[in-house]
Amino acid sequence: MMGTLPKVWDACDKIRHAIVRGRFVPGQRLEPAILADELTTSLTPIRNALYRLSGERLVDAHSRDGFYVPLPTEAALRHLYEWMEERLLACLARGASPNGRPYKRPAPHDGPAEATWQLFDTIARRTRQPELRHAAQYANDRLAPIRIAKRALFPDAHAELDELISAWEGAEITRLGRALRAYHARRLPRVPAVVELLNETRDARH
Numbered sequence: 584m585m586g587t588l589p590k591v592w593d594a595c596d597k598i599r600h601a602i603v604r605g606r607f608v609p610g611q612r613l614e615p616a617i618l619a620d621e622l623t624t625s626l627t628p629i630r631n632a633l634y635r636l637s638g639e640r641l642v643d644a645h646s647r648d649g650f651y652v653p654l655p656t657e658a659a660l661r662h663l664y665e666w667m668e669e670r671l672l673a674c675l676a677r678g679a680s681p682n683g684r685p686y687k688r689p690a691p692h693d694g695p696a697e698a699t700w701q702l703f704d705t706i707a708r709r710t711r712q713p714e715l716r717h718a719a720q721y722a723n724d725r726l727a728p729i730r731i732a733k734r735a736l737f738p739d740a741h742a743e744l745d746e747l748i749s750a751w752e753g754a755e756i757t758r759l760g761r762a763l764r765a766y767h768a769r770r771l772p773r774v775p776a777v778v779e780l781l782n783e784t785r786d787a788r789h
Contacts, residue, residue, distance in 0.1 A: 594632035605731035610654035610785030639721050657778050668767040670719040675756050679709040686752050695740035696730035732784050733777045
């Protein structure tokens with residue numbers, strides 16, 4: 584058992600990274616055999632990793648139909664946006680701030696979806712409450728592939744992100760809170776369009 588646990592954790596990290604970076608789109612099936620071959624490991628740690636990730640709700644595990652990247656309904660996506668906003672604001676209310684540490688801006692080749700994940704992950708990591716940090720990070724990971732898939736719906740996301748990053752870099756917590764509320768308020772009315780696009784993207788791969 585001790586020999587297999589590191590393999591499971593390693594597989595978890597690598598599969599999580601692939602999902603967060605948009606390699607797999609929402610609704611796409613995850614094939615354990617293919618993942619095992621790519622990660623040069625056996626099926627057992629891959630399956631265990633996928634079940635662990637289903638505990639984070641980053642993977643949907645169906646008893647008869649395998650593993651999938653979650654494809655949310657309109658109601659589920661709306662709730663996830665609201666949960667993400669609440670968790671980020673709670674992080675700020677409980678002390679998350681730059682504390683004089685310089686923020687490493689995303690690389691030029693990173694898109695706004697990847698850069699948004701990085702900023703929200705940074706905010707989560709700076710809270711003093713571990714449970715809150717984990718809740719914010721899990722929600723951020725779950726939204727990452729959705730942000731990548733729906734980026735065409737928000738062509739001005741770079742300007743929006745610049746405002747968020749600027750407020751964080753300046754430790755302007757009140758301004759950042761307003762920007763986070765505005766960010767999520769823009770997305771809630773577009774939930775039907777986002778879900779429609781996610782379904783079209785999923786169907787195009789079949």
